[in-house]
Amino acid sequence: MAVFLMIHLVPGDPAQAMLGERANAETLTALRHEMGLDQPLYKQFGIFVVDLLQGDLGRSFRTHEKVTTEIFRRFPATVELTFAAMLFAMVGGLGLGLLAAVRRGSTVDYFSMAVATAGISMPVFWLALVLILLLAVYFPIFPISGRLSSYTYLESRTGLYLLDALLAGDLRAFGDVLRHLALPAVTLGTIPLAVIARMTRSSLLEVLGEDYIRTAWAKGLPRRLVLLRHAVRNAFIPTLTVIALEFGYLLGGAIITETIFAWPGIGRWLFLAVQARDFRAVQGGVLLLASLFILINLLADMLYAWLDPRIRYDRR
Amino acid sequence: MTSPSQLRRVLLGACLTVLAACGGSGHSADTLVFGRGSDSIGLDPALETDGESFKVCDNLYETLVTYAPGSTQIVPQLAREWSVDPTGLEWTFHLRTDVQFHDGTPFNAEAMLFSLGRQFFPDHPFHKLAAGSYQYWKDMGMDDIIADMSALNDSTFVVRLAAPNAPFLSNLGMNFCAAVSPTAVQTHGADFFKNPVGTGPFRFVEWLKDERIVLAKNDSYWGPGPHIERLIFRSIQDPSVRFLELRAGALHGMDNLSPEFLDELRTNEQINLLTQPGMNVGYLAMNNEKPPYDDRRVRMALNHAINKQSLVDNFYGGLAEAAKNPIPPMMWSYNDDIEPYAYDPERARALLAEAGFANGFDTELWAMPAPRPYMPQPEKIAQAIQADLAQVGIRARIVSLEWATYLDKVFNGHHDLCLLGWTGDNGDPDNFLYVLLDKMAAVKPAQNVAFYKSDELHDILVAARTQTDPAIRTQLYREAQRIIHRDAPWVPLVHATQTAAFRRQVEGFQLHPTGSKWFSATRIAASN
Numbered sequence: 001m002a003v004f005l006m007i008h009l010v011p012g013d014p015a016q017a018m019l020g021e022r023a024n025a026e027t028l029t030a031l032r033h034e035m036g037l038d039q040p041l042y043k044q045f046g047i048f049v050v051d052l053l054q055g056d057l058g059r060s061f062r063t064h065e066k067v068t069t070e071i072f073r074r075f076p077a078t079v080e081l082t083f084a085a086m087l088f089a090m091v092g093g094l095g096l097g098l099l100a101a102v103r104r105g106s107t108v109d110y111f112s113m114a115v116a117t118a119g120i121s122m123p124v125f126w127l128a129l130v131l132i133l134l135l136a137v138y139f140p141i142f143p144i145s146g147r148l149s150s151y152t153y154l155e156s157r158t159g160l161y162l163l164d165a166l167l168a169g170d171l172r173a174f175g176d177v178l179r180h181l182a183l184p185a186v187t188l189g190t191i192p193l194a195v196i197a198r199m200t201r202s203s204l205l206e207v208l209g210e211d212y213i214r215t216a217w218a219k220g221l222p223r224r225l226v227l228l229r230h231a232v233r234n235a236f237i238p239t240l241t242v243i244a245l246e247f248g249y250l251l252g253g254a255i256i257t258e259t260i261f262a263w264p265g266i267g268r269w270l271f272l273a274v275q276a277r278d279f280r281a282v283q284g285g286v287l288l289l290a291s292l293f294i295l296i297n298l299l300a301d302m303l304y305a306w307l308d309p310r311i312r313y314d315r316r
Numbered sequence: 317m318t319s320p321s322q323l324r325r326v327l328l329g330a331c332l333t334v335l336a337a338c339g340g341s342g343h344s345a346d347t348l349v350f351g352r353g354s355d356s357i358g359l360d361p362a363l364e365t366d367g368e369s370f371k372v373c374d375n376l377y378e379t380l381v382t383y384a385p386g387s388t389q390i391v392p393q394l395a396r397e398w399s400v401d402p403t404g405l406e407w408t409f410h411l412r413t414d415v416q417f418h419d420g421t422p423f424n425a426e427a428m429l430f431s432l433g434r435q436f437f438p439d440h441p442f443h444k445l446a447a448g449s450y451q452y453w454k455d456m457g458m459d460d461i462i463a464d465m466s467a468l469n470d471s472t473f474v475v476r477l478a479a480p481n482a483p484f485l486s487n488l489g490m491n492f493c494a495a496v497s498p499t500a501v502q503t504h505g506a507d508f509f510k511n512p513v514g515t516g517p518f519r520f521v522e523w524l525k526d527e528r529i530v531l532a533k534n535d536s537y538w539g540p541g542p543h544i545e546r547l548i549f550r551s552i553q554d555p556s557v558r559f560l561e562l563r564a565g566a567l568h569g570m571d572n573l574s575p576e577f578l579d580e581l582r583t584n585e586q587i588n589l590l591t592q593p594g595m596n597v598g599y600l601a602m603n604n605e606k607p608p609y610d611d612r613r614v615r616m617a618l619n620h621a622i623n624k625q626s627l628v629d630n631f632y633g634g635l636a637e638a639a640k641n642p643i644p645p646m647m648w649s650y651n652d653d654i655e656p657y658a659y660d661p662e663r664a665r666a667l668l669a670e671a672g673f674a675n676g677f678d679t680e681l682w683a684m685p686a687p688r689p690y691m692p693q694p695e696k697i698a699q700a701i702q703a704d705l706a707q708v709g710i711r712a713r714i715v716s717l718e719w720a721t722y723l724d725k726v727f728n729g730h731h732d733l734c735l736l737g738w739t740g741d742n743g744d745p746d747n748f749l750y751v752l753l754d755k756m757a758a759v760k761p762a763q764n765v766a767f768y769k770s771d772e773l774h775d776i777l778v779a780a781r782t783q784t785d786p787a788i789r790t791q792l793y794r795e796a797q798r799i800i801h802r803d804a805p806w807v808p809l810v811h812a813t814q815t816a817a818f819r820r821q822v823e824g825f826q827l828h829p830t831g832s833k834w835f836s837a838t839r840i841a842a843s844n
Contacts, residue, residue, distance in 0.1 A: 024455075
C-alpha cells in the first residue's frame with residue numbers, strides 16, 4: 001500500500017510524462033484511459049492488489065514488457081555484480097580489519113584504516129572513472145564497459161554470464177565476462193570493503209579484550225587458534241550484520257556504477273521507471289526488492305544462531 | 317596429496333590462464349559497433365515513439381516512400397511510383413514486386429494493408445495490443461486524415477483521404493508507416509516488438525536488454541545490399557565512457573557527443589566528426605494571452621533583448637545555429653529573406669518604453685527541468701536569458717517544475733514566458749508551423765504554448781496543407797514565416813546540430829536531417 005500510494009501521490013502525470021512535447025488533449029485522454037488513470041484511486045488499488053495476488057505485476061507502459069519479465073531479465077546482472085563486489089569487499093575488508101586489529105597501533109593498522117577511510121569517502125563516480133582511466137585506458141588491462149565484448153556470443157540460459165559460460169564450456173567467454181566484471185565489482189565493493197574492515201577491526205578489538213581470550217592465551221593455545229577459533233568467530237556477528245545489510249543494498253541495484261559501466265542491472269531500470277512515472281514497473285520493482293531485503297536479513301539472523309550457540313529463536 | 321600452497325598456485329595459474337585466454341576485443345572488418353546513450357524501448361515501428369528505437373528500426377524496416385539522402389524530399393522505396401487523383405483524395409501506390417520479408421513472407425499490397433490497417437481499423441484483430449497503443453499514428457492525426465484504404469491487387473495499394481492533405485505523403489515515410497511481416501505479427505502478437513521482421517537491409521538476430529542489439533545482413537535484400545555482415549547497437553549511458561570506448565576502438569561510431577569532447581575530436585586523427593543541421597527548434601514562448609505579452613512591442617523588445625549567439629557559443633559548444641524562423645534552415649520553404657531581430661538592448665528598452673514599460677516589469681520565466689535534444693542545458697539557458705532581460709529592465713523569476721507537471725501547466729497556459737522546443741517528425745513545414753503556431757493548436761491543453769491566434773496565419777496554413785503542388789506550398793509557407801516574424805509570438809532561439817563520430821576506417825555513413833541512422837551504405841575499410 002505504501003509503495004502504491006508513494007508512486008501515485010508524487011506530482012506528475014504518467015501519461016503527460018510519456019507523451020512529452022507531443023501531448024495534446026485527445027492523446028492524453030486516450031492514454032490516461034489506457035493506463036487506467038481515469039479510474040478512482042481506490043479502484044486502481046483494488047486492481048493492483050488482485051493482480052498482485054495472482055503474481056501479475058502488469059505491463060510496463062514505458063517498455064511494453066511484463067514487469068516480472070523485466071525484473072527477472074535484469075536481476076541476474078545485478079546479482080552477478082553484487083556477488084563479485086561482495087566477494088571483493090569481504091576478502092579485502094575482513095583481511096584488512098583482521099590485520100589492523102591484530103597489529104593494533106602498528107603501521108599496518110594505520111595503513112588499513114587509511115584505506116578504509118578513503119574507501120568510504122571516495123565518490124563512486126570518481127573512483128569508477130579513475131579505475132577506467134588507469135586500468136582500461138592508459139593500461140588497457142580491463143575493458144571499459146559492458147558485460148561482454150561485442151564479438152563474444154554467449155547463449156544466455158541463467159542470465160548469470162559466468163555460469164552461462166561455464167555451462168557452455170566456453171572458457172574464453174568466461175574470461176571475457178570475468179574481465180568485464182572486475183572494474184565494476186571493485187568500484188561497487190569499495191565502500192562495503194571499508195565498512196567491513198572498520199567493523200571487523202573494532203569488534204575484534206573488543207573481543208580480544210575479553211576474559212576468555214585472556215584465558216585462552218594463558219592456557220598457551222597457539223596464536224592461530226586463539227584468533228581464528230575464539231576471537232574471529234565471536235567478533236564476526238556484528239560484521240555479518242553489516243555484510244547482510246550491504247548485500248541487501250547492493251541487490252537493489254547501483255545506479256551510478258551501472259550507468260558508468262553500462263551494466264544492464266535493476267538499479268538503472270528502476271531509476272528510469274521512476275523518471276518516466278512508469279508506476280507499474282516501480283510498484284513491482286520496489287515490492288520485489290523490499291521482499292529480497294527482508295529475506296536477506298532473515299538469512300543473516302539465522303546465521304547468527306549458527307555462529308553463536310547462545311542465540312536461539314525459541315517459540316515461547 | 318596437494319598442499320595448500322600448491323593448491324593456491326594451481327588456482328592462481330588457472331585465473332591467469334582464463335584472463336589471458338580472452339585477450340582484447342578482437343575486431344572484425346565485417347561487424348560495425350555503434351554506441352548510443354540508451355537502449356531501444358521496442359522494435360515494432362508502429363508502437364515506438366523514441367529515437368533510440370527508431371535508430372534500429374531504420375535498418376530493419378522500410379516504408380512506401382522515404383527521404384532522399386541529406387534532405388527531406390520524398391523518394392520511392394517500397395512503392396515504385398504513386399499518383400493522386402485530381403480531387404487530391406485518392407492516392408494510388410504501385411508497389412515493388414521483388415521484395416520479401418526477412419521471414420520469407422512476400423511483400424505485397426495485402427501486407428501493406430495489414431501494416432497500416434492494424435493502426436487504422438478499430439476492428440482489426442491487431443488493433444488493440446496488450447503492449448501499448450499506436451501512439452505515433454494518433455499523434456500525426458492519421459485517423460482524421462485517412463478515410464479508407466484497400467489492396468486493389470498484389471501490387472496496387474490505395475488510400476482514400478478524408479480531405480486533401482499534402483503532409484500525408486511525408487507521414488508515409490516515417491517509421492510508424494513501415495511494412496511489418498503479417499506472419500510475424502500473427503505469430504508473436506503482443507511480443508512482436510521484440511521479434512521484429514521487416515523488409516530492410518538488416519535482419520534481427522539478438523537483443524540483450526540494456527546491453528546490445530545485434531542485426532545481420534539481409535542476404536535476400538532487393539536493393540544494393542549492405543556492405544557489413546553485422547551491425548551491433550551498444551547502449552552506453554555515460555557520454556564520457558562512450559567516448560572512451562570510441563577512442564579505444566571498441567566502438568566504430570557513436571552519436572550525441574558532449575561539447576567537452578569536441579576539441580579533442582577535432583584534433584584526433586583516428587576519429588571523424590560528422591555534423592548535420594538538426595530538424596529542430598528551441599524557443600522562448602511568450603504567453604500572448606497574458607499582459608504585457610499581448611502587446612507586440614513587448615514581444616519584439618524581448619526578441620531584441622536576447623543574445624542568441626552567446627547561447628550558441630556558451631551552451632552548445634558552437635554546435636547550433638541562432639534561429640530567426642520557427643522552422644530550421646535545412647527544411648524546404650525556409651524563408652531566408654527574413655531579417656532577424658538583431659541583439660540590441662537599446663532598441664529593446666525603447667520598444668518597452670513605447671509600450672509603457674520604461675521601468676520594465678516583473679515576470680516569470682519557466683525553464684524545463686530536463687535536457688532536451690534541442691536544449692541540452694535549459695536551466696543555464698534560462699539564467700542567461702534572465703540576465704539578458706535584466707539588462708533591459710525586465711525582472712524575470714525562473715520557475716522550474718518536474719517535467720510532466722511542467723508540460724501540463726505550460727500546455728494549460730500557466731506561464732508568462734516558457735522555454736520549450738520541437739523536433740520535426742516528417743520533414744514537412746506543416747509539422748512545425750501548424751502544430752506549434754496555428755490557432756487550432758492553441759486550444760488547451762495546447763501545443764501552441766504562445767497561445768498565438770492569427771486568422772491570417774490559419775488561412776495560409778490550411779491552404780498549404782490541402783495543396784499538393786510543392787511550388788505553391790513553398791510560397792505559402794514562406795508567407796507564413798513572414799507573418800510569424802512580424803507578430804513575434806516567440807523568441808526563436810536555436811536549431812541544435814546533430815553530431816556523430818566515427819573511427820576513420822568507417823566510410824559511407826551520412827547523418828540525415830530526420831535523425832535517421834541508415835547503415836546499408838556504410839563499410840569498414842581495412843584497418844589502418
